[in-house]
Amino acid sequence: MxxxxxxxxxxxxxxxxxxxxxxxxxxxxxxxxxxxxxxxxxxxxxxxxxxxxxxxxxxxxxxxxxxxxxxxxxxxxxxxxxxxxxxxxxxxxxxxxxxxSGVNTEVTQIAVYVRSDDAADSVEATAGYNFGILSSLDRENTDGAVNHLNSQFGTAVQTTEYAGLTELADGLYKNEVGAIILNNAYLDVLEEMDGYADFESKVKQVGTVDVESEIEVNNTSSDGSGDTQTAEPITTSRGGKVYTIYLSGIDTRGEMTAKSRSDVNIIATINTDTREILLVSTPRDYYVPLSISNGAPDKLTHAGIYGIDVCMNTLGMLYDVDINYYFRINFGGFVKVIDALGGITVYSDYDFDSKNITGYHFNQGANYVNGEQALVFSRERYAFQEGDRQRGKNQMAVIKGVVDKALSPEILTSYSSILSSLDGCFGTNITYEEIAQLLQQQLAGGGDWTIVSYSVDGTGATEKPYSMSQKAYVMVPDYSTVDKAKDLMAKVRNGEIVTQDEADGTASTEAN
Incomplete structure (x- = not known):
């Protein structure tokens, strides 16, 4: 060379x-x-x-x-x-x-409906119609939609006000008005009422207006002044964090950010020092005042119609706690994520056959389930004497199964599909930085987390909720169980260890 x-x-x-x-x-x-x-x-x-x-x-x-x-x-x-x-x-x-992460807006879908045999096939075709609107429920969004129509038509539209949902529907049925303006989130509520289960078959939607709004979570300040402030996670003396997060499961008809009833209502109290997660489930039919109803009680599930911030503020009022963040999952995403994980193990308190959706059987004890089976397991209530109470327990069992699987080494084999499954299925106002910090702590500390679950209870009754025009089944809270939930949350926040045996014990009858 x-x-x-x-x-x-x-x-x-x-x-x-x-x-x-x-x-x-x-x-x-x-x-x-x-x-x-x-x-x-x-x-x-x-x-x-x-x-x-x-x-x-x-x-x-x-x-x-x-x-x-x-x-x-x-x-x-x-x-x-x-x-x-x-x-x-x-x-x-x-x-x-x-x-x-960082999802701080929601969409209210306001629709214009006409009778199914009406010739109108667009909002423009309803020019000159008299529009039925709700007199008080969701009035801010209704007024926004009316203003939009005023601008679109170039003139003020004529409106007739109705006190409730059934009165509004009847006004359309009886030709008292040519069209109605209605928040889409009310459809499920209307169809729950006697005589209106077929509402959607008798009307047609000719257009929608999407109203985007900021999610503003206000929590009562601890100084007793009555002022409101956005709650921040608690920083412990050891430098860890305590998070109080609202977990919401929805079955939305539209976008992930669309306002919708919440069928899963769980408060997670997370202490990163003790590596403990407390899940407190509140039944969807819990009969409590909403943060926007001026003291009038409603089913908890209806809070989602008015926004996820109303859900958080309502639960904050019930449990006297500041809720930092929300985490929302659509039921469709529920299936995708669990399938991407390769299935999860859930523990059932009972041996039962599903009745809500037939064809599924679950054994008492451990059950290895795919996404569809997990969805059926978490939705079932008719197979149990405790009904919605047991459904809440099963929902928490599914969450525990997902967390356990996500923290296991098996996640590495399906990492890519898990990431893909998140798209369009989850939404949270937790910032990327907070999520990254939690993951960093998990990588640094390793180890398992202790997950304890508790469900508040109540008594079935028939009452007229704030958002409905008829009486319906509700669950009147047993406040001794609410007080026990408060005690358990406080212990986790204060760094005390809460066991499942303690959570399963008799509720305290002492008033806080």
Whole structure:
């Protein structure tokens, strides 16, 4: 080999090493941007990459040493492939979490309905109609829709007010008005009432107006002043955090951010110091004043019609607690996520056959279920004497199953499909930074979490809820169970260990 070629035979190796070094720097930068990896792990990964880069350089720095050069090149190709794949998953993780976090707006879908035999097939075709509207329920959104129609038609539309949902529907049926303006979230409520189960078959929707609004969660301040303030997670003396999060399960007809009744209402109290999660389930038919009903009681599930902030504020009033964040999942997403996890294990208190959706059987004890089976398990109430109370317990059993599976090593085999399943199925106002911090703490500390569940109870009754025009089944709260829930939440917030046996014990009868 000539002297010139000997002088230049380091160039191919230098090019390979520089490529590896640049990709390593990019990878470390992406990893740092996730804010999820503890500093010690970042240091270890950095040292490993430096060592690999040094080994590659030692192997490829002389092109004339063919065997070493080929070995170094193969090692470089493998490392580049690992870095490229890792970078892909890092970006996918960031995109997935960014897509579900920091959701601070909701959409109210206001629709215009006419009779099914009406010739109108668009909002424009209803120009000149008399519109029926609700006199007080959801009035702010109704007025917004009326103003939109005024602008669209270039003139003030004529309206007739009705006291309730059934009166509004009857006004349309009897030709008292040509069309009605109604929040889509009320459809399920209307169809629950006697004589209106077929409402949607008797009308047709000719248009909608989407009203976007900010989610504003106000919690009563602890100083007793009556002022309101947005609650922040509690920082413990050990530097950990205590989160109080509202978990909402919806069966929305539209977008994930559309206001809808909430069929799952769980408050999660999370202490990162003690690594304990307390889940408190409140039945959907709990008969409590909403934060916007001026003291008039309603079914808890109806709070979602007025916004997830109303759900949070209503539960905050019930349990005298500041709720920091919400986490909402659509039932359709429920199935996708559990299937992506490869199924979960749920524990049933009873051996039963499903009655809400027939064809499913669950054994007392452990059941390994896929997404569809988990959905049936969490929705079932007719198979139990306790009805909605047991459904709440089963919902918490499913959440526990998801958490246990998500924290297991098995998640690595389905990581990509899990990330894909999150799209359009989840929404939360928890910031990306808070989620990243929680994941960082889990990576740094490792270990299992203790999950304890508790359900408040009540007595069935027939009352006229705030959002309905007829009497309906409700559950009047047993406040001794509410008081016990408050006590359990306070213990977890204060760093005390709560056991499942303690939660399953008799509710305290002492008033707080």
């Amino acid at each position: 000539s002297r010139r070629r000997r002088r230049n035979d380091w160039i191919p190796g230098a090019v390979i090493t520089i490529i590896v070094l640049m990709l390593s720097v990019v990878f470390m930068g992406l990893l740092a941007m996730t804010k999820m990896v503890p500093t010690i792990y970042m240091l270890i990964i950095g040292i490993v990459l430096v060592l690999f880069t040094a080994v590659i350089w030692l192997l490829v720095w002389h092109f004339r040493h063919k065997g070493r050069f080929i070995a170094g090149t193969i090692l470089a190709v493998l490392l580049v492939a690992v870095l490229a794949l890792g970078s892909f998953y890092i970006n996918k993780t960031r995109d997935a979490l960014s897509g579900i």
